[in-house]
Amino acid sequence: xxxxxxxxxxxxxxxxxxxxxxxxxxxxxxxxxxxxxxxxxxxxxxxxxxxxxxxxxxxxxxxxxxxxxxxxxxxxxxxxxxxxxxxxxxxxxxxxxxxxxxxxxxxxxxxxxxxxxxxxxxxxxxxxxxxxxxxxxxxxxxxxxxxxxxxxxxxxxxxxxxxxxxxxxxxxxxxxxxxxxxxxxxxxxxxxxxxxxxxxxxxxxxxxxxxxxxxxxxxxxxxxxxxxxxxxxxxxxxxxxxxxxxxxxxxxxxxxxxxxxxxxxxxxxxxxxxxxxxxxxxxxxxxxxxxxxxxxxxxxxxxxxxxxxxxxxxxxxxxxxxxxxxxxxxxxxxxxxxxxxxxxxxxxxxxxxxxxxxxxxxxxxxxxxxxxxxxxxxxxxxxxxxxxxxxxxxxxxxxxxxxxxxxxxxxxxxxxxxxxxxxxxxxxxxxxxxxxxxxxxxxxxxxxxxxxxxxxxxxxxxxxxxxxxxxxxxxxxxxxxxxxxxxxxxxxxxxxxxxxxxxxx
Numbered sequence: 001x002x003x004x005x006x007x008x009x010x011x012x013x014x015x016x017x018x019x020x021x022x023x024x025x026x027x028x029x030x031x032x033x034x035x036x037x038x039x040x041x042x043x044x045x046x047x048x049x050x051x052x053x054x055x056x057x058x059x060x061x062x063x064x065x066x067x068x069x070x071x072x073x074x075x076x077x078x079x080x081x082x083x084x085x086x087x088x089x090x091x092x093x094x095x096x097x098x099x100x101x102x103x104x105x106x107x108x109x110x111x112x113x114x115x116x117x118x119x120x121x122x123x124x125x126x127x128x129x130x131x132x133x134x135x136x137x138x139x140x141x142x143x144x145x146x147x148x149x150x151x152x153x154x155x156x157x158x159x160x161x162x163x164x165x166x167x168x169x170x171x172x173x174x175x176x177x178x179x180x181x182x183x184x185x186x187x188x189x190x191x192x193x194x195x196x197x198x199x200x201x202x203x204x205x206x207x208x209x210x211x212x213x214x215x216x217x218x219x220x221x222x223x224x225x226x227x228x229x230x231x232x233x234x235x236x237x238x239x240x241x242x243x244x245x246x247x248x249x250x251x252x253x254x255x256x257x258x259x260x261x262x263x264x265x266x267x268x269x270x271x272x273x274x275x276x277x278x279x280x281x282x283x284x285x286x287x288x289x290x291x292x293x294x295x296x297x298x299x300x301x302x303x304x305x306x307x308x309x310x311x312x313x314x315x316x317x318x319x320x321x322x323x324x325x326x327x328x329x330x331x332x333x334x335x336x337x338x339x340x341x342x343x344x345x346x347x348x349x350x351x352x353x354x355x356x357x358x359x360x361x362x363x364x365x366x367x368x369x370x371x372x373x374x375x376x377x378x379x380x381x382x383x384x385x386x387x388x389x390x391x392x393x394x395x396x397x398x399x400x401x402x403x404x405x406x407x408x409x410x411x412x413x414x415x416x417x418x419x420x421x422x423x424x425x426x427x428x429x430x431x432x433x434x435x436x437x438x439x440x441x442x443x444x445x446x447x448x449x450x451x452x453x454x455x456x457x458x459x460x461x462x463x464x465x466x467x468x469x470x471x472x473x474x475x476x477x478x479x480x481x482x483x484x485x486x487x488x489x490x491x492x493x494x495x496x497x498x499x500x501x502x503x504x505x
Contacts, residue, residue, distance in 0.1 A: 024047065024193065024194045024195065024200040024201070024202060024265075024269040024270075025191055025192075025193050025194075025200075025269045025270055026044060026045040026174075026191060026192045026193075026194065027190075027191045028042070028044070028074075028188045028189055028190055028191065028192075029189065030077075030187045030188075030189055031187060031188050031189075032185070032186070032187050033176070033178065033183070033184075033186050033187070033188070036114065037112075037113060037114055037115075038113050038114060038115045038117070038179070039113075039114035039115045039131065039177050039178070039179055040177065040178050040179070040180070040183065040184075040186070041114075041175055041176070041177050042175065042176040042177075042188050043173075043174075043175055044092070044174030044175060044176055044192060045173075045174050045192060045194065046171065046172070046173045046174075046418065047171070047172060047194045047202040047203060047204075048169075048170070048171045048172075048202060048203025048204045048418070048421035048422065049067050049069075049166045049169070049170065049171075049172055049194065049195075049196055049203055050067060050166075050169050050196050050197055050198075050203055050206075051067065051166065051167060051168055051169040051197075052066045052067035052068075052165070052166060052167065052197045066165060066195070066197065067165070067166040067195060067196050067197050068163050068164060068165045068166060068193075068195055069094060069163070069164045069166065069172065069174070069192060069193070069194050069195075070161075070162070070163040070164075070192065070193040070195070071092065071159060071161060071162050071163070071164075071190070071192050072161055072190060072191050072192070072193065073158075073161070073189070073190040073191065074092070074158070074159040074188065074189070074190035074191075074192075075156055075157070075158050075159070075188070075189045075190055076090050076148065076150075076156065076157045076158075076159075076176075076186060076187070076188055076189075077155060077156050077186070077187050077188075077189060078150065078155055078156075078183055078185060078186050078187075079155070079185050080155055082182060082183065082185060083150070083152075083153050083154060083155050084152065084153065085150075085152060085182065086149065086150060086151050086152050087149050087150040087178070087180050087182075087183060088129050088130060088149060088178070088179065088180060089130065089131075089147040089148070089149050089178070090147050090148055090149065090150075090157065090176065090177075090178040090180075090183075090186070091131050091145060091146070091147040091176065091177045091178065092144075092145070092146055092147055092159065092174065092175075092176055093131065093133060093143055093144070093145050093174070093175050093176075093177060094143060094144040094145075094164060094172060094173070094174050095136075095142060095143030095144070095172070095173055096136075096139060096142060096143075096168065096170035096171065096172055096173075097170060097171040097172075097173060097417045097418065097419055098136075098138065098139070098170065098419075099136040099138075099139055099142055099143055100173070100417065102133060102134050102135070102136050102142075102143055103131075103132065103133050103143065103175075104132050105120060105125060105126070105132045106120075107119035107120045107123060107125075113132070114131060114132060114177065114179075115129065115130070115131055115132065115179035116128050116129060116130050116131075116132050116179075120132070129179050129180075130179065131145075131177050131178075131179060133145050139168060144164050146159070146162070147159070159190075169203075169422075171203075171417070171418050171419060171421050172194075174192065176188050193269060194269075195269070198266070199266035199267060200265065200266055200267070200268065200269030201262060201265055201266040203421060203422065204418075204421040204422070204424040204425055205262070205265075205425065206266070206425075207425040207429075208258075208262060208425050208428070208429065209259070209262040209263060209266060211425070211429050211432075212255055212258040212259040212262060213259050215255045215258075215432055215433075215436065216252070216255040216256050216259050218255075218436060219248065219251045219252040219255050219436070220252065222248060222436075222439070222440060222443065223248050223249075223252055225443070225447075226244070226245065226248055226443055226447070226448075227245075229447050229448040229449070230245060230448050232448070233448040233449055233450055234448075236448060236449065236450060236451075237448050238302060238446070239302050240293070240297060240302050240303075240446060241446060241448055243289070243293045244293070244439075244442060244443060244446060246289060247286060247289055247290050247293065247439065248439070248443075250282055250283075250285055250286035250289065251286055251436070251439065253282045254279060254282040254283045254286055255432075257275055257278050257279035257282060258279045258283075260272075260275055261275045261276050261279050271334075271335075273335060276334055276335055277331070277335060279334075280327065280330040280331055280334055280335070281327065283330065284323055284326045284327045284330055285323070287322075287326060287435075288319050288322055288323040288326065290435070290439070291319070291322065291357075291360050292315060292319045294360075294364055294394070295315060295318075295360060295363060295364050295367065296308065296315065297390070298363075298364045298365075298367040298368040298371060299311070299367045299371065300367075300371040300374070303371075303383060303387075304371060304374060304375065304380075304383065318356070318359070318360070318363075321356060322353070322356045322357075322360070325349075325352040325353045325356060326353050328349060329349045329350060329353055332349055333346070333349075361398055364394065365391075365394070365395075368387070368390075368391050368394070371387060372384065372387055372388065372391065375387060386445055386446075389445055390442070390445055393438060393441040393442070393445075394438075397434060397437075397438050400434060401434065404430055404431075404434075408427055411427065
C-alpha cells in the first residue's frame with residue numbers, strides 16, 4: 001500500500017506539472033499579483049540570452065539569427081465589482097540583472113521602495129503612485145518599461161504586442177507591477193516568448209545540447225567496445241557483466257533522449273513532455289541500477305558469495321526508495337517552466353536523495369572493507385587485485401564528488417542573481433562525466449575475456465562463507481562426516497602398509 005500511495009502521488013504531481021509545461025514560451029494563465037513591499041508584482045520570467053546584432057527591419061525581428069523577447073496577448077483582468085474606477089499604469093518592466101538597481105528607490109537612505117512614496121515625490125524623484133525606474137548608465141535604453149491602464153467600467157486591459165530585441169548578452173528579468181491597492185484581485189493572462197540567436201533554449205541550457213550530443217557519441221564508443229568483447233567471449237560472461245551491459249544500454253538511451261529533448265526544445269520553444277519524461281526515467285533507472293550493482297559487487301556477490309542471503313530485501317528496498325526519490329526530484333526539475341522552481345522546493349526534494357546517496361556510500365565502503373579482508377585471508381590474489389583497483393576508483397570518485405558538491409554550494413550561494421548563468425551548465429554536465437568515467441573504469445576492470453570465469457564464485461570448497469556473512473547456515477550431514485572418517489582410515493592403513501614394506505627392505 002505505501003508503494004501504491006507513492007506511485008499515485010507521483011502520477012498526480014506529474015499531471016499537475018504537465019499542465020504548466022511552457023519552457024521558453026512563458027504562459028500566464030490567470031496569475032495573481034502578490035504584494036512585495038509597497039508594490040504588487042508578478043514574476044514574468046528570468047532567462048539568460050546571448051547577444052544578437054540589431055535588426056533594423058522590425059518585420060524580421062523573429063528571424064533565426066536574432067535574440068528577442070516577444071509579448072503576445074498580454075491581458076490584465078479585474079473583477080466586475082472593482083471596475084468602477086480608472087487606474088494608473090500597470091507596468092511590464094524588462095531589465096538585465098546588472099541594471100536591477102534602476103528599479104525602486106529610497107528617501108534619505110531609508111527602506112527601499114518600488115512604488116513612489118510621498119517623501120520621494122517631494123524630492124521630485126518620481127510621481128507618487130508610480131513604479132520607480134530610471135535609465136541605466138551602462139546599458140542605454142534599458143530597462144524597457146511599458147504598460148496599460150484601466151478606464152472606468154473596463155474589466156480588461158490589453159497590452160499591444162511587441163518584440164524587444166536583445167543586443168547585449170545577459171540575464172534578463174521580466175516583472176509585471178502596479179501600485180494600486182484597490183486592484184488586489186488583478187490577474188495577468190497571455191504569454192511571452194524568449195529566444196536566443198540559435199534557438200529557443202534558455203542561455204544557461206543551450207550548451208547542454210552539444211554536450212549531450214558528445215555524451216551520446218561517448219556512450220556509443222563505449223558500447224561498441226563492450227558489445228564486441230561480449231560477443232567474442234559470450235560463453236565466459238558473468239552475471240555482473242550482464243548487469244554492466246544493462247547500464248551501458250540505459251546510458252546510451254538516456255543521452256540520446258536528452259539530446260532529442262533539447263533539440264526539440266530549441267526548435268519549438270516548448271519542451272516535449274513525453275521525451276523529457278522518458279529521458280528522466282531512463283536516467284533514474286540507470287543511476288539506481290548502477291548503485292545497486294556497485295553495492296552488490298562490494299558485498300562480493302557473484303565473486304566470493306553466490307547469494308546475498310537475508311540482505312536481498314534490504315538492498316531492494318534501498319534501491320526502490322532511491323528510485324522514487326530521484327524520479328520525483330528529476331520530474332519536478334525538468335518537467336515544467338524554466339524559471340518556476342524555488343530554492344526551498346528544490347532543497348526539500350534534494351535532501352532525501354542526498355541522504356540515500358550517503359547511505360549507499362557508507363554501505364558500499366563497509367562491504368568493500370569486509371570483502372577485501374576475506375580475499376586477503378584466503379589468498380585469492382587475482383580477485384584481491386581487481387577489488388583493490390575497484391576500491392581505489394570508488395574512493396577517487398567519492399572524493400571528487402565531495403569536492404564538487406562543495407564547489408556547487410559555493411557557486412550557488414555566491415550567485416544569488418544568476419549572474420554566472422553562462423557557466424551554470426557545467427554543474428549538471430560534471431555529474432554525467434564523472435559517472436561515465438567510473439563506468440569506463442568498471443568496464444576496463446570487468447571486460448569480458450577468456451579469463452572472466454576466474455573472477456566468478458566457484459563452489460569447490462575453497463570459497464566458504466564466514467559464519468557472520470549469512471543468515472542461514474547449512475549444517476554438514478552425518479553421511480559426509482562418516483565418509484570423511486572412512487577416507488582418513490584408508491589413508492592411515494595405506495601409510496602403515498608402506499611403513500611395513502620399508503622395514504622389510
